[in-house]
Amino acid sequence: MKVLVSVKRVVDFNVKVRVKADGTGVETANVKMSMNPFDEIAVEEAVRLKEAGVATEIVVVSCGVQACQETLRTALAIGADRAILVETPSGETSELQPLAVAKLLKAVCEREKPQLVIMGKQAIDDDSNQTGQMLAGLLGWAQATFASKISLEKDTAVVTREVDGGLETDAIKLPAVVTTDLRLNEPRYVTLPNIMKAKKKALEVLRPDALGVDVTPRLATLKVVEPAKRKAGVKVADARALVDKLRNDAKVI
Amino acid sequence: MAVLVVAEHDNRSLRKATLNAVAAAQKLRSDIHVLIAGHEAGAAARAAAQIAGVAKVLHADAPQLRDFLAENVAAVVCSVAKSYSHLLAPSTSNAKNVMPRVAALLDVQQISDIVAVEGADTFVRPIYAGNALATVKSKDPIKVITVRTTAFDAASAAGGSASVEKLAAPADSGLSSFIGREVSKSERPELTAAKIIVSGGRGMASGENFTKVLEPLADRLGAAMGASRAAVDAGFVPNDWQVGQTGKIVAPELYVAVGISGAIQHLAGMKDSRVIVAINKDEEAPIFQVADYGVVGDLFQIVPTLVEELKK
Numbered sequence: 001m002k003v004l005v006s007v008k009r010v011v012d013f014n015v016k017v018r019v020k021a022d023g024t025g026v027e028t029a030n031v032k033m034s035m036n037p038f039d040e041i042a043v044e045e046a047v048r049l050k051e052a053g054v055a056t057e058i059v060v061v062s063c064g065v066q067a068c069q070e071t072l073r074t075a076l077a078i079g080a081d082r083a084i085l086v087e088t089p090s091g092e093t094s095e096l097q098p099l100a101v102a103k104l105l106k107a108v109c110e111r112e113k114p115q116l117v118i119m120g121k122q123a124i125d126d127d128s129n130q131t132g133q134m135l136a137g138l139l140g141w142a143q144a145t146f147a148s149k150i151s152l153e154k155d156t157a158v159v160t161r162e163v164d165g166g167l168e169t170d171a172i173k174l175p176a177v178v179t180t181d182l183r184l185n186e187p188r189y190v191t192l193p194n195i196m197k198a199k200k201k202a203l204e205v206l207r208p209d210a211l212g213v214d215v216t217p218r219l220a221t222l223k224v225v226e227p228a229k230r231k232a233g234v235k236v237a238d239a240r241a242l243v244d245k246l247r248n249d250a251k252v253i
Numbered sequence: 254m255a256v257l258v259v260a261e262h263d264n265r266s267l268r269k270a271t272l273n274a275v276a277a278a279q280k281l282r283s284d285i286h287v288l289i290a291g292h293e294a295g296a297a298a299r300a301a302a303q304i305a306g307v308a309k310v311l312h313a314d315a316p317q318l319r320d321f322l323a324e325n326v327a328a329v330v331c332s333v334a335k336s337y338s339h340l341l342a343p344s345t346s347n348a349k350n351v352m353p354r355v356a357a358l359l360d361v362q363q364i365s366d367i368v369a370v371e372g373a374d375t376f377v378r379p380i381y382a383g384n385a386l387a388t389v390k391s392k393d394p395i396k397v398i399t400v401r402t403t404a405f406d407a408a409s410a411a412g413g414s415a416s417v418e419k420l421a422a423p424a425d426s427g428l429s430s431f432i433g434r435e436v437s438k439s440e441r442p443e444l445t446a447a448k449i450i451v452s453g454g455r456g457m458a459s460g461e462n463f464t465k466v467l468e469p470l471a472d473r474l475g476a477a478m479g480a481s482r483a484a485v486d487a488g489f490v491p492n493d494w495q496v497g498q499t500g501k502i503v504a505p506e507l508y509v510a511v512g513i514s515g516a517i518q519h520l521a522g523m524k525d526s527r528v529i530v531a532i533n534k535d536e537e538a539p540i541f542q543v544a545d546y547g548v549v550g551d552l553f554q555i556v557p558t559l560v561e562e563l564k565k
């Protein structure tokens with residue numbers, strides 16, 4: 001079974017992002033970039049499926065600027081077999097919104113014909129949580145979002161999903177799109193030999209227009225601001241003083 | 254044109270999150286219709302008709318809608334979407350599952366998790382775990398929106414008298430089927446609806462301590478219980494307790510963070526709470542930067558004393 005995984009290059013989760021002074025976005029120059037953590041879980045899951053003899057080939061795809069090649073190399077070092085970059089020009093106009101990414105991935109899926117697409121449930125930069133569901137919709141495929149367990153049978157996947165009240169298990173017909181939640185697995189560390197090996201793996205570069213996809217953003221960002229900061233409060237000495245504050249000052253109990 | 258709110262319900266009753274989505278819809282100053290897609294969900298449809306300001310309820314009832322599978326629910330929403338200027342739903346796990354599929358089928362870029370309505374096409378939404386707020390303007394003919402429930406005060410559940418209209422559901426997609434659900438059973442208030450939340454982190458050290466140390470405090474306060482990602486990842490408590498960027502977003506009257514250091518992604522889920530209390534032994538912990546009241550010290554001593562003090 002061929003598995004396709006998509007990965008996004010985002011500001012590293014440890015970076016404290018800063019809003020640009022001109023209010024056009026957040027500072028991304030000279031900031032550490034990494035693979036979106038949920039996508040790392042997606043790559044890891046695909047590699048485990050291959051190690052279990054279920055997946056035969058893992059194709060990893062990223063959409064974005066040239067620097068996304070680094071992210072793809074990381075995925076190859078985790079264990080993906082080959083990579084595709086759908087490259088967009090760099091600069092302020094390069095923003096790809098979830099619908100555009102879903103359309104690009106649809107075009108790639110039509111070429112690659114995977115049986116299963118695994119994606120992160122959400123990117124930690126725009127926090128949209130859309131692309132997987134959109135791709136499934138565009139392809140007319142089944143979807144299982146927020147997966148904490150995936151087991152594959154011949155024509156179906158049985159997926160346990162993290163939902164508001166607990167866990168839900170659905171069976172979906174393949175081909176399908178599955179999006180990962182945090183507890184699906186714990187991604188492995190990439191080793192130096194695997195990083196070296198990844199450099200030799202194939203990485204194909206495509207252009208959005210060659211795929212026939214219009215990636216013009218539908219949402220215009222008018223401004224980006226910092227949220228109102230909470231004022232740090234006061235430290236109180238002990239439980240008694242705390243109860244007094246909550247009862248008499250905050251009047252919340 | 255009217256706006257459509259896709260209701261969150263469990264086939265028996267309407268979830269409160271629906272009222273928050275209706276409140277966001279009210280800011281658009283158009284007629285509001287509510288869609289109930291489910292099976293044998295007549296009671297939920299009648300409840301929706303009572304919501305203040307709702308003009309019409311569309312009720313799609315079919316066995317294939319019972320478990321809210323995205324493929325089938327999206328088909329229902331799409332069947333009526335063209336009659337509306339806006340489609341809104343609360344940011345629940347069901348709506349997060351369904352609405353982007355709807356948006357893609359309509360060729361629309363969804364606007365996720367809005368916290369303010371600035372105009373018919375302009376909305377504010379948090380990005381980067383709430384570390385920035387983006388104002389975005391949509392160029393799409395239909396706006397597909399999910400609503401951060403904590404950002405909008407619930408519309409009144411009573412006072413309306415909307416008509417309920419039957420809506421035919423498209424056939425089962427046959428793409429997916431529901432197998433089962435493990436619902437966490439609890440006598441406590443639901444996390445996203447609770448007025449007070451007592452939340453534990455890695456500092457709790459074990460699941461047993463949640464029961465022994467934190468539960469008495471939650472009982473005393475009539476609070477829901479939550480947890481940080483660290484506590485959930487460590488297996489102390491179930492995943493649906495997680496508060497944070499990728500867990501639940503909450504904004505209670507009082508949030509008590511116990512043994513939680515205050516990672517960015519946790520703060521993203523609770524920093525809009527009215528009053529925040531932090532109990533942590535590390536006085537440098539970032540949680541103190543957002544806490545209204547902080548107590549530095551050993552939680553295993555402070556929390557039991559706190560319970561005693563609350564009895565007085």
